[in-house]
Amino acid sequence: MKITILGAGNMGGAIACGLAVNGSAQPQDITVIDHKGKNVPRLREVSEDINVVVADYSSLSTADILIIAVKPWMVEEVLKTHKALLENPKQLIVSVAAVVTLAQLQEWTSPHQPVFRVVPNTAIAVRQSMTYIASQNADKEQREQVFRIFSQLGKVEFVEEKLIPAITSLTSCGIAFAFRYIRAAMEGGIEMGVYPDQAKDAVLQTLRGAIDLLEANGNHPEAEIDKVTTAGGITIKGLNEMEHAGFTSAVIKGLKASNIK
Ligand SMILES: NC(=O)C1=CN([C@@H]2O[C@H](COP(=O)(O)OP(=O)(O)OC[C@H]3O[C@@H](n4cnc5c(N)ncnc54)[C@H](OP(=O)(O)O)[C@@H]3O)[C@@H](O)[C@H]2O)C=CC1
């Protein structure tokens, strides 16, 4: 199965590296198209075997799966520019572009082309993405093919397209929100006299523990919070202060601001 990845930036590069390092695809079956060549050294550093080409679009005609990883506003242009190479009606067109819809992908390819809208996040670089997939005109086997690729790179779920904007906010943007929490907690630690690296380790291990607890017991987060908040104790003082400053409201407002339909 031949895969061409169009765009070798954060997403395209991470998908290529993830698949190559993991060994789930033969490196010679993956072609990454970088249009100016600036990403070639970075990809080569990860694996000498990744087939990176510069502005050579010939593999578009032979790929079984085309993964489009350019900026959203470029998707229409690249599909239209290379339309003559995209003649295989069974080729799976997979776009990771955040706001490009299945209807648009359909319009820019052909009416019965199997098209996929995939929502990863940057943790795909360490094969820990939360990835959602919606599809149109794809049969079960084609959906499984795309599922198999992305399940090498983290956790995958199929969703209806109408949920994609909200899911994108929670996961693709959400990873940045999580980093901002980590940074804020580190800054608090530093103000209290903890060294930055020590603060980072403390916050990361605490978050890992929180995730493992929720995954192990399936509890609602509030049930775990109840176990921490001793009546009259110190945790509730901190939590209430955070809520007075609008913590929950700020998170919800941020998620909704990123929920672009
Ligand atoms: N970053 C993220 O967290 C997420 C991104 N996405 C989506 O992934 C897509 C890619 O984003 P990201 O990887 O961050 O962006 P990047 O800018 O890192 O990567 C895009 C790449 O496409 C290249 N490119 C542009 N035009 C062409 C062309 N004609 N042929 C070949 N390559 C081309 C760019 O090259 P150059 O820079 O040299 O012009 C660049 O390397 C976007 O549509 C985004 O919405 C989805 C979920 C999360």
Ligand SMILES: O=C(O)[C@@H]1CCC=N1
């Ligand atoms: O901020 C963005 O637009 C892209 C899409 C989701 C994450 N990054």
